[in-house]
Amino acid sequence: xxxxxxxxxxxxxxxxxxxxxxxxxxxxxxxxxxxxxxxxxxxxxxxxxxxxxxxxxxxxxxxxxxxxxxxxxxxxxxxxxxxxxxxxxxxxxxxxxxxxxxxxxxxxxxxxxxxxxxxxxxxxxxxxxxxxxxxxxxxxxxxxxxxxxxxxxxxxxxxxxxxxxxxxxxxxxxxxxxxxxxxxxxxxxxxxxxxxxxxxxxxxxxxxxxxxxxxxxxxxxxxxxxxxxxxxxxxxxxxxxxxxxxxxxxxxxxxxxxxxxxxxxxxxxxxxxxxxxxxxxxxxxxxxxxxxxxxxxxxxxxxxxxxxxxxxxxxxxxxxxxxxxxxxxxxxxxxxxxxxxxxxxxxxxxxxxxxxxxxxxxxxxxxxxxxxxxxxxxxxxxxxxxxxxxxxxxxxxxxxxxxxxxxxxxxxxxxxxxxxxxxxxxxx
Amino acid sequence: xxxxxxxxxxxxxxxxxxxxxxxxxxxxxxxxxxxxxxxxxxxxxxxxxxxxxxxxxxxxxxxxxxxxxxxxxxxxxxxxxxxxxxxxxxxxxxxxxxxxxxxxxxxxxxxxxxxxxxxxxxxxxxxxxxxxxxxxxxxxxxxxxxxxxxxxxxxxxxxxxxxxxxxxxxxxxxxxxxxxxxxxxxxxxxxxxxxxxxxxxxxxxxxxxxxxxxxxxxxxxxxxxxxxxxxxxxxxxxxxxxxxxxxxxxxxxxxxxxxxxxxxxxxxxxxxxxxxxxxxxxxxxxxxxxxxxxxxxxxxxxxxxxxxxxxxxxxxxxxxxxxxxxxxxxxxxxxxxxxxxxxxxxxxxxxxxxxxxxxxxxxxxxxxxxxxxxxxxxxxxxxxxxxxxxxxxxxxxxxxxxxxxxxxxxxxxxxxxxxxxxxxxxxxxxx
Numbered sequence: 001x002x003x004x005x006x007x008x009x010x011x012x013x014x015x016x017x018x019x020x021x022x023x024x025x026x027x028x029x030x031x032x033x034x035x036x037x038x039x040x041x042x043x044x045x046x047x048x049x050x051x052x053x054x055x056x057x058x059x060x061x062x063x064x065x066x067x068x069x070x071x072x073x074x075x076x077x078x079x080x081x082x083x084x085x086x087x088x089x090x091x092x093x094x095x096x097x098x099x100x101x102x103x104x105x106x107x108x109x110x111x112x113x114x115x116x117x118x119x120x121x122x123x124x125x126x127x128x129x130x131x132x133x134x135x136x137x138x139x140x141x142x143x144x145x146x147x148x149x150x151x152x153x154x155x156x157x158x159x160x161x162x163x164x165x166x167x168x169x170x171x172x173x174x175x176x177x178x179x180x181x182x183x184x185x186x187x188x189x190x191x192x193x194x195x196x197x198x199x200x201x202x203x204x205x206x207x208x209x210x211x212x213x214x215x216x217x218x219x220x221x222x223x224x225x226x227x228x229x230x231x232x233x234x235x236x237x238x239x240x241x242x243x244x245x246x247x248x249x250x251x252x253x254x255x256x257x258x259x260x261x262x263x264x265x266x267x268x269x270x271x272x273x274x275x276x277x278x279x280x281x282x283x284x285x286x287x288x289x290x291x292x293x294x295x296x297x298x299x300x301x302x303x304x305x306x307x308x309x310x311x312x313x314x315x316x317x318x319x320x321x322x323x324x325x326x327x328x329x330x331x332x333x334x335x336x337x338x339x340x341x342x343x344x345x346x347x348x349x350x351x352x353x354x355x356x357x358x359x360x361x362x363x364x365x366x367x368x369x370x371x372x373x374x375x376x377x378x379x380x381x382x383x384x385x386x387x388x389x390x391x392x393x394x395x396x397x398x399x400x401x402x403x404x405x406x407x408x409x410x411x412x413x414x415x416x417x418x419x420x421x422x423x424x425x426x427x428x
Numbered sequence: 429x430x431x432x433x434x435x436x437x438x439x440x441x442x443x444x445x446x447x448x449x450x451x452x453x454x455x456x457x458x459x460x461x462x463x464x465x466x467x468x469x470x471x472x473x474x475x476x477x478x479x480x481x482x483x484x485x486x487x488x489x490x491x492x493x494x495x496x497x498x499x500x501x502x503x504x505x506x507x508x509x510x511x512x513x514x515x516x517x518x519x520x521x522x523x524x525x526x527x528x529x530x531x532x533x534x535x536x537x538x539x540x541x542x543x544x545x546x547x548x549x550x551x552x553x554x555x556x557x558x559x560x561x562x563x564x565x566x567x568x569x570x571x572x573x574x575x576x577x578x579x580x581x582x583x584x585x586x587x588x589x590x591x592x593x594x595x596x597x598x599x600x601x602x603x604x605x606x607x608x609x610x611x612x613x614x615x616x617x618x619x620x621x622x623x624x625x626x627x628x629x630x631x632x633x634x635x636x637x638x639x640x641x642x643x644x645x646x647x648x649x650x651x652x653x654x655x656x657x658x659x660x661x662x663x664x665x666x667x668x669x670x671x672x673x674x675x676x677x678x679x680x681x682x683x684x685x686x687x688x689x690x691x692x693x694x695x696x697x698x699x700x701x702x703x704x705x706x707x708x709x710x711x712x713x714x715x716x717x718x719x720x721x722x723x724x725x726x727x728x729x730x731x732x733x734x735x736x737x738x739x740x741x742x743x744x745x746x747x748x749x750x751x752x753x754x755x756x757x758x759x760x761x762x763x764x765x766x767x768x769x770x771x772x773x774x775x776x777x778x779x780x781x782x783x784x785x786x787x788x789x790x791x792x793x794x795x796x797x798x799x800x801x802x803x804x805x806x807x808x809x810x811x812x813x814x815x816x817x818x819x820x821x822x823x824x825x826x827x828x829x830x831x832x833x834x835x836x837x838x839x840x841x842x843x844x845x846x847x848x849x850x851x852x853x854x855x856x857x858x859x
Binding site for chain 2 (some may be wrong): 011012032033034036037085087088089090091093094108109110111115118136139140144145146147149150152206208222251252253254255257258289290292295299301304305306325355356358359360362363365366368369370371422
C-alpha cells in the first residue's frame, strides 16, 4: 500500500494528498466536495529553457530551441487515433502547454473521468513520431511562431529578456525560431522523450470530483514501470550584468508598449515561496493600485489601466517586470526607479504593508476555487519544492522588516533594462 | 435554497438572479443595467468606469482602492458589452466569503453597500461629475480604443462586424465613437447617469455564500428613491439571410493575415433554434473534431487557428482564422467547402455524438466556478425566460443529424474581411 501524505488547511477547509507511485511518478489529488467536473494534468520538468540534455553521469547534448514545445505538439499523435480524437469520444476537453520550465498535458470533464485519465496516461507513455509528421509539424509551428511576431506584448517581453540575459535560454521564444525547429527530427524527439518523460521526472495532479483511491487504482493499471533516468538541469553560466539598458522596435502600434525589467542574480536556481510573496508585495507597494505612484501616473496620462507587473522567475532566472502602454515609457521607467530609490531610504510604510498583506491574503483565498488553477498550481508548487498551502500561512507571518530586507537586493537600477515597441511615426 | 438558480422579478424591470452555495471561497455580486444600443453610446458606456473610480464616501481613486484592499482585495469592476442590440452596463464585486475574514467582519454586506454607493452616490456636484475624473476616464477610454487597434485578432473581428452590420445598430462600437468620447462633458454624463437609473432594466446577480435578501432589500431601497422610473426595453433586429457578399481589405505591416467571415444564420429573432444552431456551430468550427479544426487546420495546415463562433443574440456566426497572406484565398475556399459539405449532408451520427458529449461537459462545468455561474446568469440578461445549463444540455441532446444539416442550409455568407499582412515579420527593425 502506497504511503499517502495528507496536506490539510483548516482555514480553507481543504486538503490534498500526495503519493509517490512505485513507478516513480508523484501523484497529487485535490478532491473538491460538491464539484461536478474533474481535471487532471500530467507534467514533466522539461521546458523551453532546457536547450541541453544531460542525463545524470552522461555528456551534455545541445538541443535546438523549441524542442520541448515541438515534442508537446507531436505527443498527441499515435499510430491509430490521435489523443484529441480519443478525448472527443468521451466528451472531455483536452489540451497541452509548454512553459519555460515544464510541459503539461491536461483534460477536464464532467463524466468518464476514469476513461479520460486512462487515455491521458496512455498517450503520454506512448510516443509515435515519424519524419513525415515531424516535417508537417514544422509548418504548423512555423505559423504559430509567426503569429506571435504580430503580438506587441510578446515581442516587448522577449526584447527585454534579450537585453537582460546573455546566455540563459529564457530569452528565446518558447516555440523556438523557424530556423531552430528545422533541425528537429523524429530521432531527436525520441531521445528527448526517453529522458525527460521518465516518470521520475514527472508529476500527475488531479482536482475536483475525484478520489485518491480512484486515481491510484487507474495509475496502478496504466503506469508502465521503466528504469529510472535522472535528468540534470546544468547551470547556464549566466553573468550578473545585463546586455544593454534599452531596446526599441518599430511595430504597427499606435501607443508604445513597454516593459521595464530588473534582473536579479541568486546563488540558488529557484526562488522560495516567501521570496516570491514578498516580491509581489513590494511591487504592489511601488506601483500597485493602492500606491500614490499609480494614481499619479494614471492622472498624468502616463499609463492606462492595462499597467501591471510580475515577478518573472523560474530555474536560473528572476526579474521584476513592470509593463504597460505609455506615450512616454522613459518617463514611466524613471518614475518607477525614483519611487524605488525613495522606498529604499524611507522603508515600506507599515500601514500600507498591512493593507497589502490583507489584500494578497484575500486574493490567495479566492484562488482556491478553480480546479484547473489548483491542479496546475500543484504541479508548479511540486516542481519548485513548495507546499501549496504554505502561501496562506506566509501571508500571516511576513513582516515589514522582511520586506525592507529583501528590497535591499531587488529592483537595482544597474541591472535594469527598458524595452519599448513603438509605432512607425515616433522617434525614441 | 442551496445549489439552485433562483430568479425573482422583484418589480417590473428589476430582476434578482442568485445561486447560493458554500462550495466556493469567493462571492460575486453584480448589478447589470440594460439599455437599447442606440444613439450616443459613449455617454452611457463611460458610466461604469466613472462610477467605479470614486464616490461620495471615497472621493478619489486612491481612497477607494485602499478601501478595497482592506476588504481583503475585493474587486470593483466596471464593464460594458452588447447583447444583440442592447447595451449592458455592469458593475461587479468579487470578494472573499465572510467565513475567511480574519476579524469576523461581514465582507459581503460591506461590499454590497460599497457597490450601492458607487452606483447611486457618485461624486456629483451641481449636476456634474468632477471634471478632472471625467477627463482621466475619457483619456483612458481613448487609449483603450487605440490599444484595440494593436490587438490584430479583435481589430479584424470589429472591422468585419462594422462592415457586415453597417446599417444596423449592432455595428455601434460599445466603447463609444472616438469623437463622441472627446466631446463628453461632466454635465452630459450626469444627465446620462440619471437617465440610466430611470430607464434601465436591472438584473442583480448574487453568486456564492452571500445572503440574497438583505442585499436585494438594500438595492430595492435605493431604486425606490429613483424618481420617475420608467424602464425602456430595446429590440434586436435579426436579418435571416445575406444577399450579395460584402468584402473588405485592410493592409497592415504584420507577419500573418487575419481572415474573418460573417454569416447570417436563418434566424428571425434572437436565439431561434438555439440548441440546433449551437450544435451546428460546434461541428462546423468548435471542438477538435470540428470540420474547420480537422481539415483547414490539421489536414491542410492552412492556418494556425480557425474557429466558428455563434452570436445567437444577433443571429450571426463568424469564422476567424490566422493565415499566411498567400493562403488567404485558399483558406476562404476551404472554409466554404466545409460548409457546403455539411449542407449536402456531411454530418455523421458519430460526430453528433461527440458534440453532444463535449457540449454536456462544457455546459455542466459552469457549476464549478463562481465566475462561470455569474457568467451564465449574465448571458441571459436580456432574456425573459430563464434556462439552466441542464435544460440546455437536455435540449441539445435532442438535436438530430437532420436538424444540423437543416441549420447548415440556413447559413449564408454575408461578409469577408481580410486584415492583410504585408510585412515579413522576421526582419522587424530592432535597434
